[in-house]
Amino acid sequence: MSQLNITHVVVISLTAVFLLVAMDRAGQLRGPQPTYVPPAKPAPLAAVDPEKGKPPPHNDTVEDMPAGKGREVTFYTCTACHGVALIKAQGLTRDLWDSSIDLMIEKHRMPPVKPAERAEILDYLAEQFPPRRRGRNTDNPFLK
Amino acid sequence: MGRSESWNASRRNVLKGVGMAAVGASLPPVGAALAQGTAPAAPKGPKLLEMEGKARLSVLGDKPLVAETQAELMDDSVTPTDKLFVRNNGQVPDITGDPKAWKIKIDGEVNTPLELTVGELMSRFPNVTYQLMLECGGNGRSFFSPEARGNQWTNGGAGCPQWTGVHLADVLKAAGLKSSAIYTGHYGADPTLAGETDKPSISRGMPIAKAMEEHTIIAFKLNGKDMPLIHGAPARLVVPGWAGSLSTKWLNRIWIRDKEHDGPGMGGFSYRLTKTPIVPGTKGDEKDTVILEAMPVRSVITFPADGTRLAAGTKKLDLRGQAWSGEADIKTVDISTDYGVSWKPAKVDPAPNKYAWQRFTAAVDLPSAGYYEVWAKATDAKGVTQPFVAGNWNPQGYGANPINRIRVLVAT
Numbered sequence: 137m138s139q140l141n142i143t144h145v146v147v148i149s150l151t152a153v154f155l156l157v158a159m160d161r162a163g164q165l166r167g168p169q170p171t172y173v174p175p176a177k178p179a180p181l182a183a184v185d186p187e188k189g190k191p192p193p194h195n196d197t198v199e200d201m202p203a204g205k206g207r208e209v210t211f212y213t214c215t216a217c218h219g220v221a222l223i224k225a226q227g228l229t230r231d232l233w234d235s236s237i238d239l240m241i242e243k244h245r246m247p248p249v250k251p252a253e254r255a256e257i258l259d260y261l262a263e264q265f266p267p268r269r270r271g272r273n274t275d276n277p278f279l280k
Numbered sequence: 281m282g283r284s285e286s287w288n289a290s291r292r293n294v295l296k297g298v299g300m301a302a303v304g305a306s307l308p309p310v311g312a313a314l315a316q317g318t319a320p321a322a323p324k325g326p327k328l329l330e331m332e333g334k335a336r337l338s339v340l341g342d343k344p345l346v347a348e349t350q351a352e353l354m355d356d357s358v359t360p361t362d363k364l365f366v367r368n369n370g371q372v373p374d375i376t377g378d379p380k381a382w383k384i385k386i387d388g389e390v391n392t393p394l395e396l397t398v399g400e401l402m403s404r405f406p407n408v409t410y411q412l413m414l415e416c417g418g419n420g421r422s423f424f425s426p427e428a429r430g431n432q433w434t435n436g437g438a439g440c441p442q443w444t445g446v447h448l449a450d451v452l453k454a455a456g457l458k459s460s461a462i463y464t465g466h467y468g469a470d471p472t473l474a475g476e477t478d479k480p481s482i483s484r485g486m487p488i489a490k491a492m493e494e495h496t497i498i499a500f501k502l503n504g505k506d507m508p509l510i511h512g513a514p515a516r517l518v519v520p521g522w523a524g525s526l527s528t529k530w531l532n533r534i535w536i537r538d539k540e541h542d543g544p545g546m547g548g549f550s551y552r553l554t555k556t557p558i559v560p561g562t563k564g565d566e567k568d569t570v571i572l573e574a575m576p577v578r579s580v581i582t583f584p585a586d587g588t589r590l591a592a593g594t595k596k597l598d599l600r601g602q603a604w605s606g607e608a609d610i611k612t613v614d615i616s617t618d619y620g621v622s623w624k625p626a627k628v629d630p631a632p633n634k635y636a637w638q639r640f641t642a643a644v645d646l647p648s649a650g651y652y653e654v655w656a657k658a659t660d661a662k663g664v665t666q667p668f669v670a671g672n673w674n675p676q677g678y679g680a681n682p683i684n685r686i687r688v689l690v691a692t
Contacts (some may be wrong), residue, residue: 194343196343221341232561
């Protein structure tokens with residue numbers, strides 16, 4: 137009953153090997169291992185009430201928009217509703233910027249702006265955010 | 281046998297988990313490290329979402345919050361809640377109290393206007409669970425050249441989680457549709473971006489036939505759990521296959537109309553395609569447009585990530601992806617590694633139900649070291665396929681569904 141049979145021998149040997157490898161912190165018994173690079177630690181979560189599940193707050197400032205004539209009036213007019221990131225992601229012809237202002241006034245209750253202000257905003261938007269998408273290989277990941 | 285199956289299943293899960301961690305670590309600058317284990321490049325690229333309960337999605341805008349799912353995060357067969365894209369048109373409403381007491385009004389062209397709580401919906405009508413596509417109407421907009429107005433989505437304004445709710449048709453039958461009922465108008469509780477609560481931030485609608493389709497549901501659970509606020513709790517519409525703006529979050533009213541709905545988001549160029557093709561970058565004519573209903577056919581390679589470096593000697597690439605089409609099953613997905621000169625069919629899995637995306641897999645030969653583009657092109661059961669470039673440019677950028685591609689580099 138207390139005899140060692142082949143199963144015992146196998147189990148004991150395997151256990152010994154596992155233990156040896158497990159204790160081998162220096163890795164001398166395991167040969168070359170791929171380097172593990174831990175993922176970058178994510179930035180701490182923004183202060184939101186987790187009960188409410190609301191999006192994180194955003195705090196745009198005038199300086200988040202590119203410098204240029206008309207920046208202030210454009211910032212205060214557009215950011216009543218929109219984040220700067222969305223504005224900066226646009227690349228529109230003057231015509232389309234002009235119709236975008238119409239769209240906001242006509243469909244989205246933007247308070248009408250004085251003609252002089254509107255011209256200043258339009259100049260700024262058309263100058264700062266024109267169409268700029270080029271060929272489909274300008275963002276090749278292997279050229280960085 | 282059962283044991284070895286479950287062992288295999290758990291092993292698969294472990295491998296999948298490892299793969300996802302590696303892919304996740306390689307974000308955002310289009311893929312850094314996959315095969316060689318090098319550290320990701322400095323965080324130059326899209327801003328990543330930092331929000332409780334959500335994965336690090338790519339933020340397209342923070343006011344309103346709009347975040348898309350990177351292609352490599354669309355790899356799960358069923359989209360996990362944390363990886364589902366976020367699209368808001370207004371602010372996220374404050375909702376307190378018992379979600380089951382949330383009220384939804386059905387009025388307009390009905391015999392019996394109803395006001396039902398979520399609790400009543402749950403108990404009064406059969407509860408159903410489907411895996412349903414939710415896709416932003418503007419998905420793919422960034423493929424237009426020149427830029428079209430709006431959030432610059434790549435392909436990540438789409439996901440296919442499991443939704444539980446009740447057939448909208450059952451609710452509408454309970455209210456009794458009048459013969460004059462031809463269209464719906466949807467309302468949610470989200471304030472406008474300016475903070476107004478006396479008008480909807482958006483209010484779109486659909487023809488009655490789509491409202492009565494069995495997969496159109498009022499949902500209250502997402503992936504078997506309570507729906508997070510950001511995804512529309514306590515209740516939302518899910519109108520699968522059609523522009524996501526119909527799938528109203530924080531749903532509080534469905535107005536049955538005797539004409540096409542005219543709420544914000546139904547006019548101008550919003551969710552509209554041009555009838556006569558226009559010169560890209562021009563203003564166009566609002567009157568010469570047609571409403572975008574079903575979403576176009578699309579394929580997305582979800583593994584490996586764009587920009588993956590492959591080890592020297594790699595001769596074969598096992599790729600995976602998802603493909604879908606608004607109102608049709610996917611018939612074929614074809615893969616090309618020679619810029620469309622030759623195509624080979626991928627294996628396409630059947631959908632678990634109508635309006636779910638379908639997994640495709642392929643083993644692609646890479647005959648030598650060097651740079652490859654791997655292209656995917658889906659064709660649906662109606663024979664409609666994807667174009668080589670985004671066409672039919674329109675001012676607000678709908679319907680861009682060009683052939684998908686990833687770029688890989690086999691080390692020399």
